[in-house]
Amino acid sequence: GESVGLHLPTLSVQEGDNSIINCAYSNSASDYFIWYKQESGKGPQFIIDIRSNMDKRQGQRVTVLLNKTVKHLSLQIAATQPGDSAVYFCAEIIQGAQKLVFGQGTRLTINP
Amino acid sequence: EPEVTQTPSHQVTQMGQEVILRCVPISNHLYFYWYRQILGQKVEFLVSFYNNEISEKSEIFDDQFSVERPDGSNFTLKIRSTKLEDSAMYFCASSEMMVLGETQYFGPGTRLLVL
Numbered sequence: 001g002e003s004v005g006l007h008l009p010t011l012s013v014q015e016g017d018n019s020i021i022n023c024a025y026s027n028s029a030s031d032y033f034i035w036y037k038q039e040s041g042k043g044p045q046f047i048i049d050i051r052s053n054m055d056k057r058q059g060q061r062v063t064v065l066l067n068k069t070v071k072h073l074s075l076q077i078a079a080t081q082p083g084d085s086a087v088y089f090c091a092e093i094i095q096g097a098q099k100l101v102f103g104q105g106t107r108l109t110i111n112p
Numbered sequence: 113e114p115e116v117t118q119t120p121s122h123q124v125t126q127m128g129q130e131v132i133l134r135c136v137p138i139s140n141h142l143y144f145y146w147y148r149q150i151l152g153q154k155v156e157f158l159v160s161f162y163n164n165e166i167s168e169k170s171e172i173f174d175d176q177f178s179v180e181r182p183d184g185s186n187f188t189l190k191i192r193s194t195k196l197e198d199s200a201m202y203f204c205a206s207s208e209m210m211v212l213g214e215t216q217y218f219g220p221g222t223r224l225l226v227l
Binding site for chain 1: 114143145147153154155156157160167168170203205207215216217218219221
């Protein structure tokens with residue numbers, strides 16, 4: 001069935017450190033994965049995406065890794081800043097569908 | 113930068129009342145979506161809409177829900193007879209196309225509280 005989940009509900013890191021947020025998915029038919037950031041009181045904001053035919057994609061301070069063998073997705077944020085504090089959701093689109101299927105979310109807290 | 117807007121930001125209603133949530137998608141976008149997020153839970157898909165028709169809907173989107181594009185800019189979600197469990201944050205999203213890799217941009221949401 002459709003299932004996108006996150007390993008840890010909360011993550012606390014020191015400012016300047018790197019953070020890694022993990023996500024597991026169960027549907028091998030998923031074609032496309034996205035990481036969204038949600039700040040308090042706001043809607044999900046696109047961070048980075050990756051197609052199923054890739055295993056790594058880099059953006060500005062962010063990297064997404066996809067391991068299809070174990071159905072695992074991760075978001076790496078380099079040199080975390082206070083503004084990175086938010087809830088991070090992974091989401092997937094299953095082949096042939098249009099909807100985003102979101103995971104539970106991980107709250108990232110940056111300590112000064 | 114263009115963005116999706118939603119009104120109202122907050123809505124409080126009595127159980128059984130009708131509510132209409134409004135969204136203005138990004139102007140050149142053709143595909144529109146509604147999602148909801150119950151407090152503390154994940155974001156859930158409700159419905160997608162294109163060319164004045166529903167293209168996909170979830171089990172949550174029952175007969176109490178309807179969507180409409182009444183004019184060239186607005187996209188609305190109507191809940192005919194609200195229930196307590198409809199209390200949630202409702203997000204509108206839009207995308208330029210509905211192809212793999214096309215980003216869905218989300219609005220700030222409407223917080224609906226049903227009493």
